[in-house]
Amino acid sequence: MKCNLCESLETTFILSGSDSYMKVDKKKFDIYQCKNCKVTSLQPMPTQEELKKYYPSNYKVYTQDMSPNNTKSKNLTYFKNLIMKKLKMNNLERILERFSSKKINYLDYGCGNGKNIKQLSSKYSNWTFFGYDKFNKNIDNLKTKNVSFYSSNFLNNMPNDYFDVINLSSVIEHIIDPKNLILLLKKKLSKDGILIIKTPNFNSLSRKMFGQHWHNLDIPRHLHIFSDHNLEKILNELEFTKIKILYSRNSAVEVKSFYKLFNLKKRPKIHNIIVNLLNPFTLILSLLKLSSTFTIIVKKEV
Numbered sequence: 001m002k003c004n005l006c007e008s009l010e011t012t013f014i015l016s017g018s019d020s021y022m023k024v025d026k027k028k029f030d031i032y033q034c035k036n037c038k039v040t041s042l043q044p045m046p047t048q049e050e051l052k053k054y055y056p057s058n059y060k061v062y063t064q065d066m067s068p069n070n071t072k073s074k075n076l077t078y079f080k081n082l083i084m085k086k087l088k089m090n091n092l093e094r095i096l097e098r099f100s101s102k103k104i105n106y107l108d109y110g111c112g113n114g115k116n117i118k119q120l121s122s123k124y125s126n127w128t129f130f131g132y133d134k135f136n137k138n139i140d141n142l143k144t145k146n147v148s149f150y151s152s153n154f155l156n157n158m159p160n161d162y163f164d165v166i167n168l169s170s171v172i173e174h175i176i177d178p179k180n181l182i183l184l185l186k187k188k189l190s191k192d193g194i195l196i197i198k199t200p201n202f203n204s205l206s207r208k209m210f211g212q213h214w215h216n217l218d219i220p221r222h223l224h225i226f227s228d229h230n231l232e233k234i235l236n237e238l239e240f241t242k243i244k245i246l247y248s249r250n251s252a253v254e255v256k257s258f259y260k261l262f263n264l265k266k267r268p269k270i271h272n273i274i275v276n277l278l279n280p281f282t283l284i285l286s287l288l289k290l291s292s293t294f295t296i297i298v299k300k301e302v
C-alpha cells in the first residue's frame with residue numbers, strides 16, 4: 001500500500017473497521033500506518049463519490065447546536081464551562097488577540113454551522129469573516145455586513161496572500177489529499193498569516209486504550225489520522241513555522257469511546273455530567289500531550 005502523503009510504499013496494517021458512528025453500511029475499511037511519515041490512512045483510499053453516502057443529512061456538522069435551547073445545562077455548568085473555556089481557549093485567544101485592533105480577513109474553512117465565526121464576529125467587529133462548508137447549504141442566512149458564507153468552492157477566485165488567519169477545525173482528517181489543501185490555503189494566506197489546524201491525535205491515550213472503539217476513528221469519514229509530531233513535520237516541510245500546539249481538555253471523546261466499547265445504543269441522560277466529571281482527568285492528559293485532539297497553530301514562512 002502506498003502512503004498518499006509521502007508516497008512511501010512501506011506501510012503497516014493497524015486495524016480494519018466499518019462505519020460504527022452513522023452506521024450507513026457494514027463495509028470494512030482498512031487502516032494502515034506509513035512507516036516513513038507515520039500518518040495513518042484508509043487504504044485503499046475511497047473516492048469522493050464513494051464517500052458521499054457516509055455524510056447523511058444528520059451527520060454532526062449539520063446538527064451542532066448553536067441556538068440557545070440547551071440553556072438549562074448551560075446554566076448548571078456555567079462556572080465549570082467558564083473555567084474549562086479559560087483553560088482551553090487561553091492560548092488560542094491570546095494568539096488571535098494580536099489581531100484585535102487590526103482589520104484582518106479571517107477564513108473558517110469547513111465552518112460547519114458557522115458557530116466559530118458567530119462567536120468571533122461578535123467579539124471582533126473590525127474583522128472580515130469568510131466561512132466555507134461544502135456540506136452545509138443552510139448557512140447563507142447567517143450572512144451579515146462583515147460575514148460571508150460559501151458552500152461552493154470560492155477559494156480559487158480569491159486573491160493570493162489575502163487571509164490573515166485561516167481556521168481548519170476537524171477538516172483535514174476528512175480530506176483525500178490534505179497536503180494539496182494545505183498548499184492551496186498557504187497560497188491564500190498573507191505574509192505572516194496564521195493557520196490553525198485542529199484534528200484527532202493518533203498518539204492519544206484514548207486511541208491506544210480504545211483501539212477500534214476510539215470515537216475519533218470515525219471510519220470511513222476520517223481518511224487520515226495525524227499526530228502532533230507528524231503533522232508538525234509535514235507543516236515544516238511545507239514551510240510553516242510552529243507557534244504552538246494545544247491539547248484538548250474535554251473528555252467527550254473518551255466518554256463516547258467508552259460507550260462504543262460497551263456497545264451502548266444511546267447516550268445516557270447523564271452524559272454531560274460524566275463528561276464534566278472526567279474533565280479533570282483529561283486536563284492531566286493534555287499536560288502529558290496525550291489528548292484525543294490537538295490544535296496546531298503555525299505561521300507561514302516568507
Ligand SMILES: [Zn+2]
Pocket residue numbers: 003004005006007008034035036037038039
Ligand atoms: Zn507517509
